[in-house]
Amino acid sequence: MMARPLRSEPHPWFSPIMEVRFARPNELALCLDVRRAVFIDEQNVAFDEEVDGQDPTCIHAVAISEGRVVGTARMRILKSGDARVQRVAVLANHRGRGLGKRIMDLMEDEARRAECSRVVLDAQVAIIPFYERRGYQPEGEPFLDAGIAHRFMWKRLRSGSGP
Numbered sequence: 001m002m003a004r005p006l007r008s009e010p011h012p013w014f015s016p017i018m019e020v021r022f023a024r025p026n027e028l029a030l031c032l033d034v035r036r037a038v039f040i041d042e043q044n045v046a047f048d049e050e051v052d053g054q055d056p057t058c059i060h061a062v063a064i065s066e067g068r069v070v071g072t073a074r075m076r077i078l079k080s081g082d083a084r085v086q087r088v089a090v091l092a093n094h095r096g097r098g099l100g101k102r103i104m105d106l107m108e109d110e111a112r113r114a115e116c117s118r119v120v121l122d123a124q125v126a127i128i129p130f131y132e133r134r135g136y137q138p139e140g141e142p143f144l145d146a147g148i149a150h151r152f153m154w155k156r157l158r159s160g161s162g163p
């Protein structure tokens, strides 16, 4: 009887090519690396505006591709009962693979679990269609944040009418 060859590499079925989940405490620095690359280096947002001191009060998502954190977002439950999503970012060379959508799905599932009535966010005007595809609607006039045009958007999580 022939001995089965030993595998030197994990079988591809067992290696998570892409994974989206909540960040572990030791992964916050990796989330910040993604945000630094996307918002500071790519979009020229000032460091002090990007790192605003609110990270400890947020839950953070990570999108992992081949073992590397390539996407992130953070969410905070507000006293109003809304969940506020911020800092949605996927590294440029990993966009268009569904990671942004999966990050938003994860955050919305958590907001539902926390019985939030809405998810709210300030969308960069250029990214509004990404959020509209996910059921968000814009409200109010555009405004500047970190020198970038934004618009408030919201999505209702439970049945009901109006904002």
Ligand SMILES: CC(C)(COP(=O)(O)OP(=O)(O)OC[C@H]1O[C@@H](n2cnc3c(N)ncnc32)[C@H](O)[C@@H]1OP(=O)(O)O)[C@@H](O)C(=O)NCCC(=O)NCCS
Binding pocket: 038, 087, 088, 089, 090, 091, 094, 095, 096, 097, 098, 099, 100, 101, 102, 122, 123, 124, 126, 127, 128, 129, 130, 133
């Ligand atoms: C916005 C961003 C997170 C999207 O991430 P992504 O992984 O490329 O998005 P996905 O691949 O999951 O795309 C999901 C859907 O949104 C659409 N989409 C993605 N980016 C879009 C954009 N900029 N404009 C319009 N539609 C977009 C995709 O075509 C896709 O549509 P489909 O569901 O019909 O196939 C990413 O482009 C990014 O990091 N941008 C720079 C940072 C930024 O501006 N963040 C938003 C701050 S408000």
